[in-house]
Amino acid sequence: xxxxxxxxxxxxxxxxxxxxxxxxxxxxxxxxxxxxxxxxxxxxxxxxxxxxxxxxxxxxxxxxxxxxxxxxxxxxxxxxxxxxxxxxxxxxxxxxxxxxxxxxxxxxxxxxxxxxxxxxxxxxxxxxxxxxxxxxxxxxxxxxxxxxxxxxxxxxxxxxxxxxxxxxxxxxxxxxxxxxxxxxx
Amino acid sequence: xxxxxxxxxxxxxxxxxxxxxxxxxxxxxxxxxxxxxxxxxxxxxxxxxxxxxxxxxxxxxxxxxxxxxxxxxxxxxxxxxxxxxxxxxxxxxxxxxxxxxxxxxxxxxxxxxxxxxxxxxxxxxxxxxxxxxxxxxxxxxxxxxxxxxxxxxxxxxxxxxxxxxxxxxxxxxxxxxxxxxxxxxxxxxxxxxxxxxxxxxxxxxxxxxxxxxxxxxxxxxxxxxxxxxxxxxxxxxxxxxxxxxxxxxxxxxxxxxxxxxxxxxxxxxxxxxxxx
Numbered sequence: 273x274x275x276x277x278x279x280x281x282x283x284x285x286x287x288x289x290x291x292x293x294x295x296x297x298x299x300x301x302x303x304x305x306x307x308x309x310x311x312x313x314x315x316x317x318x319x320x321x322x323x324x325x326x327x328x329x330x331x332x333x334x335x336x337x338x339x340x341x342x343x344x345x346x347x348x349x350x351x352x353x354x355x356x357x358x359x360x361x362x363x364x365x366x367x368x369x370x371x372x373x374x375x376x377x378x379x380x381x382x383x384x385x386x387x388x389x390x391x392x393x394x395x396x397x398x399x400x401x402x403x404x405x406x407x408x409x410x411x412x413x414x415x416x417x418x419x420x421x422x423x424x425x426x427x428x429x430x431x432x433x434x435x436x437x438x439x440x441x442x443x444x445x446x447x448x449x450x451x452x453x454x455x456x457x
Numbered sequence: 458x459x460x461x462x463x464x465x466x467x468x469x470x471x472x473x474x475x476x477x478x479x480x481x482x483x484x485x486x487x488x489x490x491x492x493x494x495x496x497x498x499x500x501x502x503x504x505x506x507x508x509x510x511x512x513x514x515x516x517x518x519x520x521x522x523x524x525x526x527x528x529x530x531x532x533x534x535x536x537x538x539x540x541x542x543x544x545x546x547x548x549x550x551x552x553x554x555x556x557x558x559x560x561x562x563x564x565x566x567x568x569x570x571x572x573x574x575x576x577x578x579x580x581x582x583x584x585x586x587x588x589x590x591x592x593x594x595x596x597x598x599x600x601x602x603x604x605x606x607x608x609x610x611x612x613x614x615x616x617x618x619x620x621x622x623x624x625x626x627x628x629x630x631x632x633x634x635x636x637x638x639x640x641x642x643x644x645x646x647x648x649x650x651x652x653x654x655x656x657x658x659x660x661x662x663x664x665x666x667x668x669x670x671x672x673x674x675x676x677x678x679x680x681x682x683x684x685x686x687x688x689x690x691x692x693x694x695x696x697x698x699x700x701x702x703x704x705x706x707x708x709x710x711x712x713x714x715x716x717x718x719x720x721x722x723x724x725x726x727x728x729x730x731x732x733x
Binding site for chain 1: 487488489490493494530531532533537538539619620623674676677678681684704705706707708710711724
């Protein structure tokens with residue numbers, strides 16, 4: 273029933289993302305959109321690091337790439353990543369939002385507008401409030417909202433900000449997030 | 458985060474009003490980012506709603522020019538992707554000027570000045586600034602004024618400086634700007650010889666016989682149709698063997714011009730027009 277999963281994370285989320293990607297079967301039926309804060313001038317290395325243990329291919333998309341199931345799309349350094357109607361990636365170099373480019377809010381809002389109630393939005397550990405508004409839009413448009421349990425987060429600012437703004441559907445540990453994703457057929 | 462949100466119908470109404478009043482057709486802009494630019498503009502201007510925006514756009518050409526400036530995202534940093542600028546300085550630009558008298562170089566995106574000044578500084582540092590003819594596209598009269606004045610965001614200086622040091626420039630970035638009253642001014646002597654071309658979204662203007670086009674992070678704001686059309690305009694402007702440079706996340710594979718160019722450097726997105 274879902275069409276896409278979008279995950280936002282910042283400080284302290286790398287290991288969580290790695291574990292989640294590792295747990296996904298090659299047959300995972302949805303695209304996974306990753307909007308993660310990262311160093312803007314370091315272009316290479318990150319996608320390779322995420323790929324090593326991932327169960328599905330991890331790509332850093334170019335603008336207008338078609339979004340396909342069973343692949344993870346990592347927002348490229350120094351670009352915002354939007355989801356465009358027609359199930360395509362759209363990139364932008366406009367001003368940073370919440371001091372961030374990529375901005376998790378922008379990825380989440382545009383994904384919510386395209387996938388609406390067919391979207392799963394997940395916010396992980398992070399040190400600023402980026403993502404909180406985006407997750408609210410996911411919820412407002414009927415999508416499923418999940419935050420990593422703040423007790424488990426290395427840095428809980430992002431998850432707590434999200435929970436303050438939105439009555440989220442689930443507060444899950446990493447293991448529970450994995451179990452949930454694995455249950456998606 | 459800007460909380461003012463508009464729908465697709467609102468967006469279409471703005472498009473139609475602009476087309477009717479000024480003949481500028483933005484319908485082939487990428488919907489998501491164009492909608493967002495309108496939202497940002499409305500919020501920053503403190504407008505009540507979309508009808509207020511449409512009314513003001515229809516009433517005043519000057520207001521429309523301001524809108525044009527805001528609707529095309531700024532380049533936001535100089536020497537973005539330092540490895541490209543290193544490549545231009547060490548390889549492409551010296552080669553370009555060999556055997557050709559004053560080759561034409563076209564900054565074809567709707568630049569807010571950053572690309573043009575980065576190029577001029579790069580050329581100057583290898584003593585080629587006076588050996589080329591520079592053309593630069595602009596969309597809004599306000600943008601042109603800003604570029605000619607060298608006005609740049611003082612908050613961006615740090616990023617510009619960091620990029621400049623990553624490309625190991627010959628001098629110091631501080632040689633190229635002055636600050637006064639909280640504003641930074643780039644040395645506009647650098648762009649004295651530049652030919653400015655007012656560009657509509659249709660890409661029907663521009664120089665011919667060009668040896669290099671910088672068209673970075675522009676087609677990301679276009680839909681497929683306008684992307685194809687604009688790359689085709691670049692193709693027509695270039696001489697055979699001329700260089701096309703796109704943003705590092707813009708792929709010619711996602712256009713219908715892929716077979717008309719060869720790849721020179723994939724990670725810096727440098728292409729060469731095929732010789733027929």
